[in-house]
Amino acid sequence: MIKYLDLKAINDMHDAELRAAVNRVMDSGWYLKGEATRLFESHYAEYIGTKYCIGCANGLDALTLIFRAYIQLGVMQKGDEVIVPANTYIASILAITECGLTPVLVEPSLDTLQIDDALIEAAITPRTRAIMIVHLYGRCAYTDRIGDICRRHGMKLIEDNAQAHGCKKTGSLGHAAGHSFYPGKNLGALGDAGAVTTDDDVLAEVIRSMGNYGSSKKYVFDYLGRNSRIDEIQAAMLDVKLKYLDAENQRRKDIAALYISKVTNPLIRIPNCSDRDCVWHIFPVFCRHRDRLQQYLQDNGVETQIHYPIPPHKQRCYSSWNKLSLPITEQIHKEELSLPCNQALTDEQVNTIIDLLNNYK
Numbered sequence: 339m340i341k342y343l344d345l346k347a348i349n350d351m352h353d354a355e356l357r358a359a360v361n362r363v364m365d366s367g368w369y370l371k372g373e374a375t376r377l378f379e380s381h382y383a384e385y386i387g388t389k390y391c392i393g394c395a396n397g398l399d400a401l402t403l404i405f406r407a408y409i410q411l412g413v414m415q416k417g418d419e420v421i422v423p424a425n426t427y428i429a430s431i432l433a434i435t436e437c438g439l440t441p442v443l444v445e446p447s448l449d450t451l452q453i454d455d456a457l458i459e460a461a462i463t464p465r466t467r468a469i470m471i472v473h474l475y476g477r478c479a480y481t482d483r484i485g486d487i488c489r490r491h492g493m494k495l496i497e498d499n500a501q502a503h504g505c506k507k508t509g510s511l512g513h514a515a516g517h518s519f520y521p522g523k524n525l526g527a528l529g530d531a532g533a534v535t536t537d538d539d540v541l542a543e544v545i546r547s548m549g550n551y552g553s554s555k556k557y558v559f560d561y562l563g564r565n566s567r568i569d570e571i572q573a574a575m576l577d578v579k580l581k582y583l584d585a586e587n588q589r590r591k592d593i594a595a596l597y598i599s600k601v602t603n604p605l606i607r608i609p610n611c612s613d614r615d616c617v618w619h620i621f622p623v624f625c626r627h628r629d630r631l632q633q634y635l636q637d638n639g640v641e642t643q644i645h646y647p648i649p650p651h652k653q654r655c656y657s658s659w660n661k662l663s664l665p666i667t668e669q670i671h672k673e674e675l676s677l678p679c680n681q682a683l684t685d686e687q688v689n690t691i692i693d694l695l696n697n698y699k
């Protein structure tokens with residue numbers, strides 16, 4: 339069986355270094371807000387190209403903390419609107435609603451699979467305060483047009499960079515970005531972890547404090563905070579894995595290039611994307627009979643996944659949206675199938691998958 343994502347194999351590649359990192363933390367006797375966190379935050383900020391990186395508990399918290407801090411600073415108020423792609427993972431939208439803000443769902447383009455920048459202006463109202471772009475599948479969603487719209491309307495540009503660590507300048511393109519280090523991400527922890535990156539001094543200070551109960555000085559509380567910190571063990575392991583991220587992303591790009599050049603079956607649509615624009619967190623293909631294709635690959639020893647089977651507006655938790663018609667989003671969710679694409683795969687395995695795809699009828 340070719341696994342969709344063999345996390346053990348991926349982390350085994352750095353086994354000795356990861357174990358040494360865990361041992362260093364254990365030997366230090368310091369488990370939160372220590373040297374390992376400080377080092378990882380400074381290395382990741384440098385890698386992303388921002389002044390600040392603030393570690394937190396997970397990617398959803400990273401996004402939520404950005405909105406909570408903007409509300410705390412009076413930049414946004416409950417009930418304000420945030421434009422977000424309709425075809426994102428639910429966490430992008432949960433971060434908005436959790437803060438009492440209103441998500442405005444905008445359709446993606448079928449070509450880029452990212453928010454359609456031609457549809458954004460029509461979605462702006464006097465209450466719109468931000469656009470959240472999501473670099474879905476590891477592909478950069480930023481366009482000059484989006485940057486220009488944010489500047490003209492005085493809106494914040496927030497990036498959901500959960501899926502695109504190391505892609506061009508993602509994470510440094512807007513006012514603030516949320517990152518997830520969920521184990522399956524391109525830069526994955528061995529548990530939950532996340533971070534915010536930003537160049538904004540005030541925002542960084544408020545977010546750091548809000549993730550620590552709203553406190554920047556022990557037992558003094560300035561904001562209504564929460565507990566959302568990265569722990570030392572995850573920070574130490576992420577610091578090890580960060581050194582290999584570019585090489586591992588390159589392996590993903592090489593595999594994607596093989597799929598793009600060699601899959602020629604007209605029943606299967608391959609994404610249209612240049613090497614520069616994508617780190618292929620997910621390699622999506624599209625097929626009208628997606629479930630049948632998935633079963634065929636499964637029967638022939640290839641595990642795949644679907645990202646994602648049900649779009650956010652059709653979920654029970656957002657029942658007031660269930661009758662919305664978002665045909666492009668719905669088509670993507672109906673036809674998408676994710677192929678294995680990661681550094682644990684051999685060329686032989688990739689070629690097996692390509693042959694199977696080309697023989698699919």
Ligand SMILES: Cc1ncc(COP(=O)(O)O)c(C=O)c1O
Pocket residue numbers: 396397398399426427429430472474498500501517518519520530531532
């Ligand atoms: C696009 C996107 N946003 C946000 C998240 C949330 O990250 P986490 O799982 O670390 O909370 C994820 C991943 O799970 C994601 O894929």
